Amino acid sequence: MSGTAQSDVDGLVARAIGGDAAAFTALYDRFYDRIYRHVYYRTGRVEDAEDLTQQVFLQAWRALGRFRPGGSPFVAWLFTIAHNVVVNFYRRRRFVEPLPDGATDSRADAGPDHDLRLEQERVREAIKRLRVDQQQVVVMRFLEDLSHREIAAALGKTETNVRVIQHRALHELRRVLEREES
């Protein structure tokens, strides 16, 4: 995000913390698609992504008083809430639903890179088997392109800790995928 855009977001966040619903609506408009894609990646269903994205923003509005400007970026904070919402969603269901047929990436049938897309799908499924903190770090790092520092600030961990979690998560993913292949 450019400096100007970041400063816009900071201004909106400051106003939203002061109770300005219009400012928070502007933040909703700005980040809705990103959060939606994030949740969709984790759930694989349009209906769940819509419902959970709404929950993310409602919870963010309720918890906004606890957000500390100048710490982690606002979007990283939103992703943390999104992660918790998704985890609770699965916890309520007590099991991880298999990915519905129609919920795979729409690019799956679109081009010649069928193998690549299958691999992306396998990785997505494998991520669900990681520990919760590992899922969070992998998705924030590689899906959302947040830096280790931003992830650390959002999760209340040190950068070193985040790197360790990432390292273990990737090796666990490798192990899971290789076991599947064999």
Place this chain on the structure above:
Amino acid sequence: MGRSPIDVLLDQCVADVKAGRRTAAQCLADHADARAELGPLLRIALAVVPPAVAPDPTRKARARYAFVAALHGEKWGETRGKKRRPWWAQGLFGALPRLSVPALSALAVAALVLTTGGAAFAAQEAQPGEVLYGVKLAIEQVQVATATSDEARAQVYLDLAARRLTEVERAFDSNNPAAARMASEAHARALADAEAHLERAEGQGQPVDAVLARFEASIQRQQAALQKAVARADEAAQAPIERARERAQRGLERAKERASERGKGAGAAAATPAGGERAAGVGRAGTTAERPPVRTSAGATVTATAAARAAAPLTATAPAAAGLQQLAAQVEALAGESRVPGESYRGLRAKLEAAEAALARGQGRAAQNQLDALRRELEAMHRAGHIGDGPYAALQASVAALTETLADDDDRLPAGQGRGQGRADTPESEGHPEREAGPRASPAQPPGQRARGERGQGDAPPGAGGGRPPVVAPRVATPVATPMLGSEEGHGRGRGEGRDAGRPGRPGGQP
């Protein structure tokens, strides 16, 4: 634990590949010694990609309005920062966020049905920060969601922009700068949404002349109101209102540019032989830039383009065009009247636009049917208290005058010209304005006898009625001659004499 060299390499490779500086293969070739360990990890890291999905725009809009409604409800309830009770202890409204978006919408509609005329109507008066404001926004959300095209959505957003402006004015009247600020920002967003849908409608080739004219007229009116609002605003509220004003100004300029471009495009088409088919369109768009704003008797300013469009249909006489123009301005002015629910207002505008379109096609009778429907809807709205006595009387007088003008035009037509030219004279089309053929007339008909309108005047040979405005006359006297103040007659939505004749309570059945 320190960083392993593989982790460092992995981060570099991922960053380079995502930035397009290197491919994965190049990266592995550059670090051949670490390839065995780096390769699988890089493959995994690069396989974590965002899904190529985007929220469905309609569902997203619905979700947004549900969210804004919930936001205002929570703001009112001051639940922020407090621990929520479990859902089973919150009652119905606490459980709402657990429902899906479609379920929320259905619930909102059901609530509207159950509370017709009660809370729903009261919510129309709600201001930002008030408890019913969320209901108002939820109702608006349903309106947006049920609009069937981008052109229709642009119309809805224009209505919403007008409502937000009314809220700004009322907020100042009640010395509530916070509400004025919120409404100003929402106004700017509604205008942006309207413009976005207008552009999409244009891109899809949908007819946007009417909405474009409305867009300009609305913005002009809103500009004036915002100018006044700035003067009344305190320091905190001035910035958002200024932003809204600038946004409106930019929208106005872009709308004018678009109208100008459309005029040029139509002009270019007219220069070609095939362009003759669009002769009427050329006349309409090509004159927009030169006309000054017109002040109507209703007190609303109609922009050059709006005036040009109202006067433009080459098939209407000048008095008919002026009458249309005045009616358009009056209906436009109603947008600012908070007593008018948005849905009813849209109905009025739709009928007016249909009348204009019918005139443009040379279907005078269909235009009169639309005016008749407009008159009945006005009566219903007046009975329900949605329109004040003053605007109602003025609107009815305008409708009656316009109807008489159309009837006069018909009377002036020479026998055999403009009446039923290859159209409603056949028994099967009796009473069905939509079947009034125009270009869809019998192919065996001589070209000179073909009804004009869709093909404009350009294809009418000399001596075949091209010398006078071919307003197509009704075959029977119009049922509307005078304003029907206090009329007890029914206000059904008859679509023509043939259909309504003989039905009790249907004005179409009256002589």
